[in-house]
Amino acid sequence: MARERSWRAQKVIERLEQKVNRQVLLSLAACVHCGMCTEQCHYVLANPDDPTYAPAYKADKLRKLFKAHIDWTGRAFPWWVGARSVYTDEELEDLKDTVFGKCTNCRRCSFNCPMGVDMATFNRLARGLLVHVGIMPEGVATVAKDQWEIGNQMGVLKEDYLETVEWMEEELQDEFDDPNIKIPIDKKGAELVYTINPREAKYDPRTIAEAAAIFHFAGENWTMVSEGWDMTNFGLFNGDDELGGACARRVYDAARTIGAKRIVISECGHGYRSTRCEGPNWSKTDLPDIEMESSIITMLRYIKEGRIQVDKSKNSIPVTYHDSCNMARSCGMTEEPRELLRLVCSDFREMYPNRQQNFCCTGGGGAMSMAEYAPRRLKSAKIKAEQLRATGAKIVITSCHNCVDGLTDLIKHYQLDMEVKQLVDMVYNALVVPKPAPKVEVPVAVAPGEIPAKALAGYKVLVIDDEPDVRTYLRVIFKDKGAEVLEAPDANQGWRQIRDQKPDLVTLDLVMPHKTGEKLYWELRKDEKYKNLPIVIITGYGKTDKPTVRFHEFIAEKGIPEPNAFLEKPIDPDKVIETAIQVLGTRIPSDQIQ
């Protein structure tokens, strides 16, 4: 006799059959139960004796259902391959406990799975199946309801939001004694729409003010919006594609109404992933005319373009960086935050493991809204606490609001002597204001055209570049300003010249045959004698590669400091000289590096 099945269980099965696509099917079918994912999960590390926390075990909860109803071997020989259907609401509650309470969808297991099983994706699908029949943690239901009904996941009313923005505008005007600082709302024709996490409006409005100050001093034509300002998306966490699509569409529509060319997403891991990557899929929207970027990229661009000036010595407390799972593993954003941090902080310490191998803050996947699982979450944060403690940093920076909350909680729980900040806090704190916006590569007081004729007299400059034309060009430029110029066509000869001739300044190309400029730079920075030798990187773009990006990844991986300056070809002679003056003005005298 067929076993009776509850209405909910029946609906879950029907919906599973509708929702499985090829990627999910393959992830469900491909697992070989090798168990290599086990120790990659922070829950397992905190609960080593409980196999129910292992990623493959958790994944099997849905996999058994898949095998029982979709997989043909599972339907033919269910016992043999571990297929099992669901019949009761209690079984669905048990599934809820696993997919909401024992997994943050961080995706670390997938990066360490030999078969490429994407567990986070189908864990999200399992959440969606349960949400569809009303089975979910209460907090998840509340947040989703707020996002559907009020338009943001913290239920911030429009009036309160606008009042907060106005308040922050007044704060900024007072702080800088400048009534012209504005936080525009619904400004038609703005180039850029800035979208935020409602947590900022509700609990942390200073980040809105800080971002506004950065936009103001960068001279940006920007605006916030009165509707569609929440870039977070609970659809990512509760597996509801319809909610995901509705939230994303609100943001896109707001930008279209303004006529903006760019949506800037404040520092929020899941908001960034949802708005930029998943949103177009859920909402079935193509956005050919609107670019989307994280505010990390925006701030970095402002600094690189010289639109804002920063002084890293203002942030001298040791800091470390926590990679948000959604940023690093699901969106590949690992180098840009580090590049920005190195520009605005003077003591950055890498955390291990990091980037795509980092451990979750344990507050991801909507965990912060599920109070019933808080003890479990904090227990699982042990590995994260150990990671943080090992850095010796006093501040942990993260570019995600969930991570801010998750890390703050665990810092308190494990009594770490640390605080959590975001990149916007650090950039704001390092801002040099008010000043006309000089280029950061050339932050000198000497205006173009006012450089003294023999400004570099008495200095020895070594040009390392494999292109003879470039060497000749730079030689003429430096000689014209009185410098003694040495040349080297490759990195090895450059090394010899540095040892023998003791130049005051080195210009270094990155792309060279045999030994690259990166390698030489690394060797110099490792060498006690030459670690402070002023070096200006002068490089160009390859056809398919961007050496600057690669270089920054390289120095980030090696943990070596930024060069004294960075210039891109084609070479602007004024800029080269201005940079050289700037760098030599702060150099360590030659006798100290010999």
Add this chain to the structure above:
Amino acid sequence: MYETSPLLHFAEDTLQIAALAFMAIVYALKIRWILKFPAGKERQKPTAPPGRDGRKGALYSLAAIALPWAMASYRERPLRYVQFAVFHLAVAASILMSFLIPYAPETIASPAAVVALQAIFAAGILMGLMRLWRRLADPHVRAISTPDDYFSLALLIVWLGASIAAAPNAREVSETPLLAYFFLTAFFLVYVPFSKISHYIYYPFSRYYLGKTLGRRGAYPLANPAAMLKPES
């Protein structure tokens, strides 16, 4: 000159071809079944930085199994990678041998070749037993193991044992080892499409799709996986 018995001739030729044909048909059906499910599409613009894209991500992902240093799971437990590699190598060698014995016996006729094959199979058995022991002893792995997981592993260990006996191809001495080996091979070929052993059919698909998505978003290829895990000494 020794004349092969009709039974062995059947086992090493007709039976193998029939089993292979059966396996191919089931695999074709299986791939057709996979392709019936629509692939999720990525509408968003690529977000990867220069040098990374979906194609590179997919290629990297497909090669991931050959990059044990890129996965913390293998990096932290290199012996498991050795187990994986040796075991799979032994299985591949035995599959190859099932073709060489009937159709090109001279290629593995030398004593050195026989000893080399037997050594590979013996190493494969050892690794298989270690894997089986882990499946039985480790509560995490035991909790996820199905009868198919145990049977598939045991089947391969037994099959590798038969491979050792069959490797000399000494039919003139006794046909029994060869008969055991070829009947087991035929069973293996018929059973594989219904078991977890068919994971290699899924591997290219699952890795391709994961890599394509992560590559398009810039998370793959990993720039320097070793540096992510530990500070460089």
